[in-house]
Amino acid sequence: MQPIVHLSVGYLCYAAYTRWRRGERPRGVPVLVVLVGAGLPDLLDKPLAAAGIVDVGRTVGHSLFTAVIVMTIVWQVAARRNRRPLAIAFIIGYASHIVTDVPWHVLSGDIDELGFLLWPVTEMPAYSGVKYLGTVGGVEITTLWLEAVIFVAGVGLWWRDGKPGLETLKNAVVD
Template identity: 40%
Template sequence: MYDRQMLPLGHLGVAYLLYSLYAHVRFRRSPRPEPVLAVVVGSQFADLIDKPLWVIGVFPTGRDLAHSLLFAVVLLTVVYLVAIALERVETATAFAIAHLSHLAADLPPRLALGYPFGTEFLLWPVVSHHTFGYNERLFDPPTTVETVVMPLTDPTTFLAFEFVLFGLAVGLWLLDGRPGLEYARNLLRR
């Protein structure tokens, strides 16, 4: 059985593309530096929590606590409460977009084909891992969906797709004026 998870660069690419689009639509400008750093952290946050806990044997998979939507509700509530107090709501929104995009990007492409196996992490611990069988199908998608999604079920194609997403994100980041780079350098100089 193949249970593909997106790699860190893929998560970052998806998160930056989504947040930049949000900033351009919502504010009619490129993303600001502080929210871009929140995108970097938010895009990796779930794995930074769950992967070490999996390695030391606390959880059975690398997608448990921080990959759960139930955890996301609590986490993002706290993030927004702190952001409101610090007047950093735009930064909290950047983090939220990045964190939620991480969860969505970890959904297996087979879900679009009707196979829910590997999606249980979203409702962990209410729904336990491997609740769905690998070949259990809940619905038959339209042919066009099968045509588009089927190539992404191949590990090599999926990996190439991740690099394309990351490349697009880097290109957009350059077009946006490299937000966050000088800000991060200044933080490191302190």
């Protein structure tokens, strides 16, 4: 999944959680936290791969081992500071990233590319790229089509929700 789409997925998951759990739309700071969580695996792995430290862009940050450690640390720190709602936002974002990197490989039959889940115990072969999913009305459908729909849905809901986090970010930059 493209990095920017993970942000949309994180927002969609968090928006569903806040509506289900609290009956309200997402708000400022937690939205920014969920976006950090949703982007973190790529923010860790893509530069490592670009620098040649790891062979592919899904290793350290995408590993379940790292995910559990990072989420546990975030939970512990947030609990000590009485900020559990922020930890929940982060965990939803991070977990949504890992979970949504799985379906494309399963649907396309590239199961070996799921090695990132247990990296470094399992090997992570080179990512084969955009996955072909089928043809509809003579048009080839790839994962990029579905990712575009997910991205638009996430941005659309965020917009409909009043663009939470944007004002918080503006205030942080201006101050």
